[in-house]
Amino acid sequence: MAQFNLPQNSKIEVGKYYKDETNSKNLKKVNVYRWDPSSGKNPRVDTFEVDMDTCGPKVLDILFKIKNEIDPSLTFRRSCAHGVCGSCAMNIDGVNTLACIKSHTDINGDLNVYPLPHLKVVKDLIGDLSTLYKQYESIKPWLQTEQTGKEKEELRQSQKDREKLDGYYECILCACCSTSCPSYWWNGDKYLGPAVLLQAYRWINDSRDGDKKERLKKVADELKLYRCHTIMNCTNSCPKGLNPAKAIGSIKKMLATS
């Protein structure tokens, strides 16, 4: 049975308030989820007053500004800062997205930043994604062929077959979709979730792959696949504009018609 409330040790407390010291007139209040594993305390939400006149346009810029100028202990993942790597996925203003491509000017009022939902927190805004990576590994995200390696010719793919992977190969595995899915919240240990299922479809749909039937058979499971009830939070949150719900629908359709 799904647990809708947060466990006792995860209840969020009111944290510190960092008042602006720059005398700026253009302030934004930023509420950030904090948890320090060494403190032994419950997670809290700290509020920072940030001067918007000297801040870059994206949410990631705000986080950097806080880390550089207000509290250096703020912890978050980031790498490319251009929406390519998927490291800075977090829950911003109630929806999962990448901090590096989300403009804070789109958000009226206070800005709320939380880690990706329903994950074990490592520290502050970093969630533990190891279950998701294990599930990703379970779908064998690599080409399966009967080739021995001694063939003289490479595996060719027509332009048309290649186009079938459009909208799927672009996935950067940031986990925004999977952690936005209520089904994945309640059954994350068994249900594969939108990100992994989209990847599964990407390999099922690859004309060069020789293991299509086996892949379909493996994913055809009451819990692994059919826990998707087309809630569509995944598609709503995907920062790359992909459609995991459609990918899952396509797998279901393939299974129904094969």
Add this chain to the structure above:
Amino acid sequence: MDKNNTPLSPHLQIYKWQISSLLSITHRIVGVINTLAITIICFWSLSLLFGVEGYQIINNFLKSFFGKFIAVGLCWTFSFHILNELRHLFWDLGYGFDLKVSKITGVSVLVGSFLLTILFYLIGKNFI
């Protein structure tokens, strides 16, 4: 680091409702209500077999304001469930996954369910 003490990040508490998720959970709740309603309606028709009195009790209840409210409410739950189920059927056929399309169909389901309810009411009142 104590693994057991690791907190769970907030989920339902912070996630913003989308039209799609709202309709999805409504579909589920309404489905449960409909199942109960059908059972009760079956018992109601069964009560016909046991004479006027048993039937009259439920009939009087349905004629009261509260009863009428429930009857109209059930018209809505059935309308909503049927229309949203149509949406699910199209999804199963592989259509309507586009974000814009699913939003339009979602809103149409909601508006349509109220229109159907009004239609049922007017038919029930012999206006049509």
